[in-house]
Structures are given as C-alpha cells and as structure tokens.
C-alpha cells in the first residue's frame with residue numbers, strides 16, 4: 120500500500136492536522152466529544168448539523184445497525200444557536216460547523232452565528248427545501264448555487280456536502296463550485312429502509328432513512344470520481360471509509376481528504392489507528408496520488 | 415459489526431410492582447451483564463433505553479409517552495428490543511447497593527446473582543419500594559422512605575452514613591441524579607469515590623455510541639457505550655449533578 124508523508128495539510132481553505140476528519144452527525148453534539156475525537160487522532164472534526172431553530176429529531180428507533188452498515192433517521196436534532204457555547208473550549212482547533220436551513224436566507228443566518236468561531240462551515244444540503252415539495256435542496260442545482268453563495272459570500276471557508284441521491288452528482292458539484300464553494304464533500308447517506316419482519320413495520324420511527332458505513336464505500340468512490348472530472352475545487356471523500364487503504368482509494372478517485380463516520384462504531388480510536396497505517400516518514404506527498412486513477 | 419435489528423418479543427406477563435412501576439416479562443432471553451440495558455421499541459411511539467431487571471424483563475416507571483404506551487399494553491402484545499448495550503456493573507469482593515425508586519431495577523440482577531451483601535433501598539413512600547421482598551431474601555436490606563411510611567424517615571443517602579464503607583469493595587448506585595450526587599459526595603468525603611459505581615441516565619437515541627446524544631462533559635464519555643456505569647472518581651468535577659442535555663442537545667439543569 121502507498122504510505123503518505125505525515126503532517127498538517129490545507130484543504131478548501133482549512134488547515135487540518137492530517138487527512139482524516141470526523142464526519143457530521145457522529146459524536147458531534149458536544150464540544151467535549153469533539154475534543155475527544157481530536158485527541159484521538161482526527162485531523163479535523165465536523166459538528167452535528169445545526170439549523171435555524173432547536174429540533175428534537177424523529178421519534179425512535181433513529182438508528183439500526185445492519186449488515187455492512189448503519190441506517191439512520193435522526194431527524195437533524197440540534198440545539199440551534201445555543202451550540203455556539205459548545206465551541207467555546209475548541210477555539211483555534213480544526214473544527215468545521217455543519218449547518219442546514221430550508222432556504223438560502225436560513226443558511227446565511229445560521230452561518231452568521233458561527234463565522235469567526237470555527238475553521239469553516241459545511242453545508243448539509245440533504246434537508247428538504249422549506250418552500251419546495253419535500254425534495255432535498257441538494258437535488259436542485261440552482262438552489263445549491265444560491266445556498267452556497269449565501270454562505271460563501273460571508274468570507275468563511277465553505278464546504279458543500281452533497282447527497283448521492285441524485286441522477287447526476289457532477290452537475291450539483293459544479294453548481295456548488297459556481298456558488299463559491301471552497302471544497303465539496305461527497306457523500307451524505309444513501310436512501311434506505313428496513314422492515315421488521317417480526318413487527319411487520321418499518322424499523323425506523325421515520326420509516327425511511329439513510330445508509331452509511333462499508334456498504335456505501337463503492338457508491339462514494341464513484342461519486343468522488345465523477346466530481347473530480349467535473350470540478351476544479353478540492354473534494355473531501357466520505358462514505359464507508361474504515362481503513363488506510365480506503366483512504367488511499369478515495370484519494371486516487373480524486374479526494375484531497377476524507378471524512379469518517381460510521382467506522383467509529385467499531386473503534387472510537389479509528390483515526391489514530393488509520394493514521395498509524397497511512398503515514399510514514401518515508402511516505403509520499405498526497406498530491407502524487409489525488410486523482411491518479413483518472414490518468 | 416454484526417446486524418442488530420430489533421428482536422420482536424412478546425410480552426408474556428405484566429407484574430404490578432408498585433402503583434407507578436410495572437415489570438414486563440417477555441419470551442426471549444437476553445444474555446447480559448448486570449446493569450446493561452436494551453433499547454425498547456414501542457411500535458408507533460418511540461424507542462427508549464431500559465435496564466434489564468432480569469434476562470427476560472424490563473421494569474418500567476410511567477413517566478411520559480413511551481412508558482405510558484407500554485403501560486397500555488397487554489400480555490400477548492409485541493415490542494422490539496435491541497441490545498444488550500453498555501458496560502454494566504463489574505464487581506468483586508463485598509458489594510453495597512444503593513437504589514432509589516426505579517433505580518433498583520438495574521441493581522436487581524446483581525442481587526439475583528448473589529453479588530450484593532447489603533442493599534440500601536429508598537422510595538418516596540412505602541408502597542413505591544421496588545423489589546423489597548426479593549432483595550430481603552438475598553441481602554441485608556435497609557429501607558428509607560421520604561415520608562417515613564417504612565424504615566428510615568428521610569433519604570436513602572442518609573443510610574449510607576450508617577454503614578461502614580470500609581466493609582465494601584464496591585458501592586453500586588442507581589436512582590435519581592440528586593440522590594446519586596449526594597451518595598458521591600459521601601464517598602468523596604470518605605476518600606473512596608473510586609469504589610462507587612454509578613449508573614447514569616442521559617438522553618439516548620442510538621444506544622451504540624455514534625450519535626452523540628448521551629455524551630457527557632468534560633471528557634466526552636458516552637453514557638450508552640462507555641457507561642452507563644461510571645466510577646465515582648470519573649464523575650467528580652463533571653456535569654454529573656449539574657446539568658444534562660435534552661433530545662435537541664440543549665443543556666438543562668438537573
């Protein structure tokens with residue numbers, strides 16, 4: 120396997136301690152837990168998605184562990200503006216605040232609370248458009264461009280996280296780039312559901328959810344590959360990464376860094392474990408392999 | 415990690431333990447360590463954490479939607495359970511148990527396994543004392559009620575000062591957080607906080623250590639995965655006894 124040279128990296132306007140970030144919504148609800156993940160070797164952390172007003176989330180079950188992955192329908196629980204307090208102890212750390220809204224204006228409002236208080240922002244576009252008809256904002260290129268611009272124009276490093284549940288993710292990535300995104304994060308969870316045969320009903324309280332974990336790694340690699348062809352800003356690969364070799368593969372598809380979420384279920388020390396395998400003082404610069412599979 | 419879909423279980427017996435607490439016995443054995451819990455799925459309502467009071471049962475106090483829906487169920491009805499989750503109580507040598515209200519539930523498997531020497535049991539009033547008879551047969555029992563209708567008139571915490579803590583290798587505690595905080599203060603004063611094992615209650619959504627809902631300050635420990643049982647020295651100078659987060663992650667005073 121390829122080994123990488125260790126050390127800090129800069130991706131999409133944000134300085135990270137290494138290429139491995141914590142994905143949004145995994146242990147990202149409190150400052151203390153984000154600090155724990157950083158202490159455990161992550162190069163940066165993304166918080167739980169924060170929205171315009173406090174939300175309790177969907178009724179349970181909110182998450183179920185299945186073969187090869189996890190299906191969740193948390194329903195974006197978040198304390199809204201009160202989350203600013205959680206960041207107090209993390210000043211100067213590589214923390215990216217994930218935000219969501221139902222309109223470009225809402226995105227801008229929430230972004231305003233965190234501008235200057237974090238290394239950057241990540242836009243979660245997988246939530247339904249407030250004035251739309253249930254379709255996620257992330258499936259409409261014009262809206263993606265507008266929401267991105269609303270935040271990027273504040274002058275904060277702006278990453279845009281895409282949903283894989285679209286026909287052509289490259290088109291959406293290009294829209295984010297036009298809106299002024301500094302990087303694209305791909306991907307969020309893949310639409311999924313399971314039914315309890317014992318109780319004859321969908322197992323999640325919300326009926327439907329999103330699949331993450333090893334099962335979606337090939338989907339994520341394909342999305343990153345397609346985006347690399349269509350965009351010129353950095354791509355952060357996310358989805359099913361659980362080993363150093365997965366990180367290298369994502370990079371070869373076109374990712375400059377990766378986010379890791381579900382793999383934390385097996386080991387909260389996963390970041391240090393992967394870093395141990397990935398980095399070596401006689402390793403190469405990541406730039407040598409990013410996108411090399413496109414040659 | 416292997417598949418963990420909720421198992422469908424049928425309620426075979428409902429025991430009225432006290433006016434506000436019922437035990438739901440089901441038809442599947444869940445092998446667990448004392449103090450571990452399951453996520454209980456009440457179809458169409460919610461999924462909530464509940465300690466196992468035996469490999470076949472949970473013991474529930476009615477406090478809100480999901481527990482009220484459970485109380486409306488009958489023998490033969492089905493619910494889902496996944497787990498067991500969490501670390502549970504790891505004891506050796508002589509053990510003192512301190513339980514308040516429904517907090518006696520996770521302590522019962524320790525009693526059943528013959529691991530408890532002395533049990534201090536507290537409740538608001540005599541009729542709310544949980545598992546009094548089952549504990550009496552297996553351990554030395556001391557009782558306290560807030561209104562004095564049985565045993566010591568006052569808090570169960572006050573009984574802790576009446577036993578010789580030096581006699582015990584572990585002190586297992588579960589009950590309302592105010593009560594547990596008071597017990598921790600006694601242990602700390604006696605210089606033996608690390609011998610206390612406290613089972614915490616925080617808002618849980620996933621139960622498997624991923625969502626962050628149950629994380630505590632200042633170490634970011636997950637009650638569902640790193641706990642629910644923590645030793646007293648870990649809880650000193652923490653959020654314990656001061657605040658907790660609700661379903662949205664907003665802080666609420668205890």
Ligand SMILES: Cc1cc2nc3c(=O)[nH]c(=O)nc-3n(C[C@H](O)[C@H](O)[C@H](O)COP(=O)(O)OP(=O)(O)OC[C@H]3O[C@@H](n4cnc5c(N)ncnc54)[C@H](O)[C@@H]3O)c2cc1C
Pocket residue numbers: 451460461462463464465466472473474475476477478479480481482516519520614615616617618619642
């Ligand atoms: C590890 C653990 C073991 C527990 N064991 C028992 C037990 O053996 N017997 C028992 O009666 N109770 C137990 N509880 C408490 C029990 O989970 C709550 O009483 C129950 O969730 C209430 O649900 P509800 O819908 O009836 O109440 P709601 O109306 O939803 O809320 C009432 C209160 O219940 C608590 N609560 C609600 N949902 C949750 C949740 N998902 N996670 C944690 N707390 C919640 C909150 O404090 C809330 O303020 C345990 C809790 C934990 C964390």
Ligand SMILES: Cc1cc2nc3c(=O)[nH]c(=O)nc-3n(C[C@H](O)[C@H](O)[C@H](O)COP(=O)(O)O)c2cc1C
Pocket residue numbers: 142143144145167168182189191193195217243280306307308330331332333335357358359360378379380381382624625
């Ligand atoms: C429990 C859980 C909660 C999540 N919450 C969020 C969230 O709030 N915002 C977001 O953008 N993505 C959220 N995600 C998606 C992850 O950030 C990530 O995109 C996805 O899980 C794929 O990566 P993984 O396979 O490494 O987990 C969540 C995923 C899980 C499992």
Ligand code: FES
Pocket residue numbers: 617618619620621622623624625626627628629636637638639
């Ligand atoms: S309940 Fe999700 S991390 Fe504990």
